[in-house]
Amino acid sequence: MNEKIRKILDLAILAPSGENCQPWRFVVSADKIKVFNIPERDNSLYSWGQRASNLAHGALVENIIIAASNFGYQADLKLFPDSTNLGFVAEIVLKPDSARPDELYRLITERCTNRKPYKRSPLSKDQLMILSAVDFEGNRARHKFVVEETDKKELANMASANERVIFENQRLHSFFFNHVNWTKTEDDRKSVGFYLETLELPPPAKVMFKVAKKWSAIRFLNKIGFSKMIAKANSQIYACAGATGVVTIDDDGKENYFFAGRLMQRLWLTVSSLGLSLQPMAGALFLALHLRHEDDKILSALHKGVVLHNYQRIQEIFGVQGKTVAMMFRIGEDGQPSARSSRLPVNVIEEN
Template sequence: MDIRGLLQTAVLAPSGDNCQPWRFETKENEVRVFNLPNRDTSVYNHNQIASYAAHGALLETLSIAAAQNGYAAEISYFPDTSNRDHVATVVFSATQAADQPQFGAIPLRTTNRKHYLKRKLESAHGEALRAVGVASELGRAMIFEAGPAHAALAHAAQLNDRIVFENQWLHAFLFEHIRWSDEEARKTRDGMDVKTLELAAPDRVAFTLLLRHWSAVRLMNFLGVSRMIAKQTYKQVLSASALGLITMPGNRPADYVRGGRLIQRVWLEATRHGLSFHLMAGSALLMQQAHEGSGRKIAEHHLAELKSADRQVRETCAIKESEVLLAVFRTGYSSPPTARALRMDPVVE
């Protein structure tokens, strides 16, 4: 079997700021998947939870690709209890090839940060997305097209973007992972091509000359720049046809891997139906940290705001105290994104 070919498809999965925190060891019909903890050092990735979710998206993609090519993938999560970086072992066995509805969406799936058309979500599209979330054994995926829950999720998204420009560590991580030219994007094949941010010309100039420098941002925040950015985010998020929330039943590492699988399932389903999609996991991860009291490198006044946003989301979206927030997303209709994030070849040993 062509394991390397399957892995080439699997690494098309999303990861936080396109960090791609994985490496692989292969032996005959087996793949061992390992986390690279130094790839994502962001505040969001407390205890590697964001990276584990990225591994879940990768494993979901690998499972779909294997089934399309006539192999069943048996996945064991964290098989080596002494090594938390050994995320999974996948054993393949031959089976009858079957067409996988989401397989064709794998190379098409991408982040679209554009302003979406203010258009109602077609009923068939809403039903398809809800079916993925309701039928899942991995967690819950909920879709909101209007009402208090819709507004609460939009508020959470704008709060995250404001904090990014008020928190030195989040700011530094973001700008370390922006690729400022086509040449740099092709050279590193990770991070985010600046064009994927879909910035208007004046905003791109500000990003390049001013906002990338923390000292300048601190001064500009006295003039309310971070709040202006958040206001733009709020308007952009509300342009979507629907907002969504993905939760998990627990907060163990394996729960985050399963949650990442659900993220990819929902995203591929949206892509399959021609919908634009923008994952905003940061807002959910920060709210969950505030909920658990585990926030690190987050100012107390930001934690207080995040706790308030968390309560609002849980109340309006009917989320239990025991459920874990994993990701917020928006989906709808827009023109194609200006650029796509690139991928490194899989590291196989």
């Protein structure tokens, strides 16, 4: 394989994905990179229609486009090029190009999730101006921010409803804890899911967290309001931000989620360039997406009502009624996270 393409792929797989599931594989020829979905990596309630994976693929391809520019290539993208193969996400043709490399290239290895509390002071006008200007061709996805304290608190409370549902629903509880890697050795071995230390839990909470992985224990603890306490604690952390933002798209189509992922990646890399941190808060959004398309009995009537009401309120706060909110996140100043989760090696087949 061309060494430059190998380096591009090594950088591409540093893209974020839900639960660090990394739902991608590659087929490479002389000047082409084909990206394929691995649907079994995420069959949860959070990935209706594989939309969470579509978003991750957008971030992955944005990394490819950015990295290619550093190695003297223009990346021409064909999205979902084969209607008979829904798992064929994208084909990227690399062409020699002498244009200046994308300045975000150096941030690909720096970008990571930081779940620590951030400073509450609003982002500066200059920071907001730079972040608001982030874009890519086509305008198929857009983003907005709020910095008012009351809005940040309300949005934090809505985002934390995801944790309440996790600790009150056995299926989601099992899904969540199946993705927790408890030691660095386990994280390095699995390279999928998230390492416990990335959750930034204080020592007492770590002990309680290990107890909470047992559903029988959670059922008992919920009698004294444990799930609500977890949601409240997370809400307080989510409210610690200089800004809360969303990425919106016109509808729930897979192409739009792909473009949302591209925009989200460029935005996150720009956040990193400013020395700021970012944490996605999208669990409740993807539950709402599921409920908009599936009428099942996995979630209780109470949980369905909370999730859908909160989603509507998020739209109202940002003034994006009629749009799909594909991602929500908080941005702020804190420093480096305590740890990072491991990654799988590049999954690639060479094609003649």
